[in-house]
Amino acid sequence: MTAEASFPARSRPDHKPWANIPGELAEHIHPHLDSLADEMIVEIQSQVREYSRGDGPYAIMLRTIVERALHHFTDRIAASGGPPDAEFFQAIGRGEASEGRSLDPLQAAMRIGGLVAWRRIAQNAYDLDPRLIAALGEAVFLHQNEIAKFAAEGYRQAQAAAAGEMQRRRRRLLDLMLSEPPAGGEAIADLAAAAHWQVPRTVAAVALDIRHQDTRPPAFPPDVLVDLGRAQPSLLIPDPDGPGRAQLVDRALADCSGVIGPTVPVTEAARSMQLARQMLLLAQRGVIEAHGVIRCVDHMSTLILFQDETLLSSLAELRLAPLAHLRNSQQDRLAETLLAWLQSGRNANEVAMRLHVHPQTVRYRLRQLEELFGDQLLDPDLRFELEIVLRARRLQQGSAAAPHGSGEQHRAVSGEVITFRRY
Structure with missing residues (x-):
């Protein structure tokens, strides 16, 4: 093909550089595709270790990719543009991901293939129009980049699918481990x-x-x-x-x-x-x-x-009965003093420091408590139960969910409403 006999460029600005390559050129390229594929494969196998094996599935896959890429290239020349076979090259990318391989060897092979194609064009450039040479070079590398892009998309799709499946398996594992009865x-x-x-x-x-x-x-x-x-x-x-x-x-x-x-x-x-x-x-x-x-x-x-709040309420009603007839404010003061006394080893001075009140006030309240509870304060088992219900009472009173102006506090636990009476 001489410069004088070069084909006219077709004006298709949306498909450049394909618009500047005559479709008839595809017929001249087809007879040389097999030898070009062989040259590309030899070059790729010599430079990319993963493809260096001369036979086996990897070699078959390499030849399939190279031949498909070359035939798609000539088809695009004949059709004056259009994308390569996206699904095929996405499938190649998905296959690399499913095998647990990096996409780097495939991308390197594509770059080497593009350089070999450009080298073949350069070797035959003496009888081509310079504008056609430029358009062919641009088309080669555009085609290579688009193939690489589709392979990368397929690779990402496979990785996302694998990650999604792994997440589903882990959620099933979590469900199993949290199930009742316990899993083995x-x-x-x-x-x-x-x-x-x-x-x-x-x-x-x-x-x-x-x-x-x-x-x-x-x-x-x-x-x-x-x-x-x-x-x-x-x-x-x-x-x-x-x-x-x-x-x-x-x-x-x-x-x-x-x-x-x-x-x-x-x-x-x-x-x-x-x-x-x-x-x-x-x-x-x-x-x-x-x-x-x-x-x-x-x-x-x-x-x-709070494992059994109904039982806790019953114990509180029993042990704090001596306070039941007092006003709420009196109940609060005496209950607070009694708990501090039990927690401080029944030391009035330490109770005063805990409550930030005068020791004389503490002694007055303790005399009231002795009158109300009598010998119960001498029994260690009863003192233990008193401390339990008083601790629970203090925690219950700290709850922000308590209704205002009510003599009872209502609590919802696992869908059940229980009542804990204030004393």
Whole structure:
């Protein structure tokens, strides 16, 4: 083909550089595609280690890619433009991802193939119009870039699908570990292997407070099982007491509100979550102060106190009956003094310091209490029960959910309303 015999350029500004390459040129290129493919494959195998094997599936795939890319290139010349076969090259990218390989070798092979094609054009440039040479060079590298883009899209699609499937497996694993009755160790190990989750010795469940969640989901370490889509968002932290794990957990939960359950063996994760949710209810009621994330281990005595609030109310009614006939303000003062006296080893001076009142005032109140309770204050078992109900009373009074102007405090626990009478 001489410069004088070159084909006229077609004006298609939306398909440049294809508009500047005559479609008839495709017929001249077709006979040379096999030799060009061979040259590209030799060059790629010599430079890209992953393709250096002379036979096998990798070599077959390489030839398929090269030949498809070349035939698509000539088809685009004949059609004056149009994209390459997106689905084919996306499938190549998905295949690389599914095999766990990097996309780098494929991208390198594409670049080398483009350079070989340009080298072949340069070798035959002596009888071509310079404008046609420029258009061909641009078309080669545009075609190469588009193929690389489609392969990368397929690669990302496969990675996203794999990540989504892994997340689903991990959510199923979390469901299994939090189920009742507890799952066995073998069932957990099988699903953990499918979810690529290394089974730890111990775990701690976390119940998040959805009322205080930011619109931006928090980021957690990759080994933490997470399901924020639950009615009660839940986490499971592996080996929470390991070196540095407490600080890691604190950083991960810095922007969250919720409760970390106690550390338990893997097969008892449901128990850790149950206690975390019970503590979360107490925090939501105001029984304990909630600032950020709460650890169950710091409030176990409170959790024990409120395990059976009906029984707790009955014990309070029995043990605090001597105060029942007094005004609410008198009940509050005497109950506060009695609790401080029990907690301070029955030392009046220490009670005065705890309550910030004069020792004489404390002694006056203690005489009232002796008259009301009599010998009950001498019995260590009764004193223990008194301290239990007085501690619970103080925690109940601190709850912001208490109705104003009522002699009773109503609390909702697990859908049931209980009554705790003030004395």
